[in-house]
Amino acid sequence: MGSLQLQSIRKSFGNQDVLKGIDLDVKDGEFVIFVGPSGCGKSTLLRVIAGLEDASYGTVRIDGKEVSAVPPAKRGIAMVFQSYALYPHLTVKDNMGLGLKQAGESKAVIDQRVAKASAMLSLDPYLARRPSEMSGGQRQRVAIGRAIVREPKLFLFDEPLSNLDAALRVQTRLEIAGLHRRLKATMIYVTHDQVEAMTLADKIVVLNAGQVEQVGSPMDLYNKPANLFVAGFIGSPQMNFIAAEKLGQSGAKTIGIRPEHIALSREAGDWTGKVIHVEHLGADTIVYLETETTGLLTVRLFGEHAYAPDDIVYAAPDTASMHRFDAEGRAIS
Template identity: 75%
Template sequence: MGSLKIENIRKSFGQVDVLKGIDLEVKDGEFVIFVGPSGCGKSTLLRVIAGLEDATSGDILIDGKKVNNTPPAKRGIAMVFQTYALYPHLSVRDNMGLGLKQAGKPSDEIKERIGIASNMLSLGDYLERRPAELSGGQRQRVAIGRAIVREPQLFLFDEPLSNLDAALRVNTRIEIARLHRQLKATMIYVTHDQVEAMTLADKIVVLNRGKIEQVGSPMELYNSPQTVFVAGFIGSPQMNLIDASKLGQSGAKTIGIRPEHIQVSKTSGEWKGSVIHVEHLGADTIIYLQTDFGPLTVRLFGEHNYDVDGVLYATPDAGRTYRFDNDGKIIKG
């Protein structure tokens, strides 16, 4: 079991309020990802869950048991950090088993757990190597293996892929998703990379300035953002957010339209714009236009050729636009 309940968690450093009343429930076996810009409080919240930081107020419950005063080692958690934190003088085997050895586990049990974890992570051929003899991706797998052997109630990941190059990030992301399916464990994962969030999470928690903006599945957040912040944060390229007054529309402060929900023509359309840049990505073409109401991003599927400084007309899909009020909240209906 590994359910988690966070009740009105607040965390201040001196006069700075970092977490401003966080309430959240995570079900046993869920993969939940915290996302948000730098300084939003996502890593601080993870550290409070882990017990590495004390909450200023509020409660943390793991499997229904309050753990506010429980030390990290007794919370039934295992944490994987951005830095691998491996002992350079120890082999992969000894790095993975050190925590169990310190806990007084029998050698046969340690060997068995290491064997299971190394098979899951394809580390069997590297158990006698030292960290310096491994690639970055292999080192991160060792750090994950060290967490697996502890058989925790909760896995906590703090931006574990940010030190890897793009190809390794994709491969390790797939491995983490596979591990979640195999272990059926509860995982809490912090990242600033929305692609990781969209592809891994059962549930995404979007944080902004120490508060939760919205919680939902990846596609719920993508298709039904409840605030301007979530609308602009989820999606790549990000949603176009346009001052409604510049479009002559009343009853809203901001109009949102995703780049893929706009069509372009060289001859006619709702908005006239000048091409300022084109990105050819193979599967997609991203066009950046300058219009009377500001910049506009258009995403077209496939390869399209348009000249910089050329004129294009853009037409939004009227059924796929979003309207937000003066407080940045979605206007429904």
């Protein structure tokens, strides 16, 4: 009911090529997240799917039907934006049902769908309120509810959590994940936050400069990044990159090792370093050290550790967890 196929999608604004040939296949019911740095083209790609932007070249198919000439309202999609875009003079109930009312649905259908969406999102106590009487998280739930009542083939989310504080982002993220499980709907979600991508997605599409760098499950991207860009983008703190020649490694240009795959000791290890900064996070300790062999190295340790700046320490990488990249930045299997 909600499959999506993109073939050779290109989009240019004047001489600026924003999308440079995007191919993607999204299966019915999948939760797919577009992630990448600012300006990579992820929001533009979402708008092309929605029909809010015309592709310069290529085809968009929803449920196998080519929709390039189909207006947004007829594509069977519902979009949730970063801004809530609620009408301030309408109640929550009327905001959620407005799209159906404008489409000519009966009052009985509107009431039934609004009631169902409201129950899903725990909005029943707020149906008579106006947006100004609600928190940011509640307003975002109303915007999601407005999308649910349309019963679309595709849900499109454009950075929906960006305006929320940290605690509300976590709460709303859980609500969106639960919503996907209950609706079993196809969802396309844009974010620059890799934590959202890793925790919500069935499949992540990593975009960079208008091109797809890699598509895969969160753990595929974490464990088997296709290139240096994906390796550096997925994972926090970022993967350490070391010139292969410094480690005596042949057949590779760069060696990557994640901070959590390095052990620290005060007695012995492969690399001797001096601690330059420590972040005590409670559950984790992040240690930054400088070694002659590797340069700046980031180490992530589980739990609390009493390292301090200027300590001399020894680092030992898990060699089985090292990643190797060639001169073009491609992963070497």
